[in-house]
Amino acid sequence: MLDTAIGLSLYLTAAAFVLHGIRARRLKRLEAYEPINPMIFAAGEIMRPILQIAAAYAAVKTSFMYYALGGPRIFPLVDFGGLIAVIAAYGIWIQLKMQPVAEPSQGSSEPAPPPAPRLPALPPELIPRPAAKQHEPARTLEPID
Numbered sequence: 561m562l563d564t565a566i567g568l569s570l571y572l573t574a575a576a577f578v579l580h581g582i583r584a585r586r587l588k589r590l591e592a593y594e595p596i597n598p599m600i601f602a603a604g605e606i607m608r609p610i611l612q613i614a615a616a617y618a619a620v621k622t623s624f625m626y627y628a629l630g631g632p633r634i635f636p637l638v639d640f641g642g643l644i645a646v647i648a649a650y651g652i653w654i655q656l657k658m659q660p661v662a663e664p665s666q667g668s669s670e671p672a673p674p675p676a677p678r679l680p681a682l683p684p685e686l687i688p689r690p691a692a693k694q695h696e697p698a699r700t701l702e703p704i705d
């Protein structure tokens with residue numbers, strides 16, 4: 561039992577990733593009409609496939625190195641399967657957590673909620689204002705001898 565403890569904990573970690581992604585997806589559906597900063601939305605849309613490709617590359621490279629370096633003699637197959645499960649669950653978690661919620665269809669019988677008001681990007685005290693025009697210079701310059 562002790563020799564497979566690492567593998568079992570990795571499987572539990574993978575299950576926790578997937579369950580957290582499902583929970584985050586449900587919460588995102590409840591908050592579907594909250595305004596999203598377009599920059600954050602664009603960053604999420606760009607980074608999601610990049611992170612998933614990186615996770616797939618890590619899984620393939622780890623599998624190749626496991627068998628090329630004689631991994632079954634050192635690292636039990638249950639532990640290796642748990643490691644691959646964590647990498648796959650991370651890819652699933654990214655998909656569930658970062659994928660935007662679909663808009664409601666136009667043919668539904670219930671009306672769509674009104675759009676939320678757009679908030680300014682900066683608080684009012686940080687928005688630059690034009691400087692007041694000065695008619696006279698505050699101080700005159702005198703030539704120095």
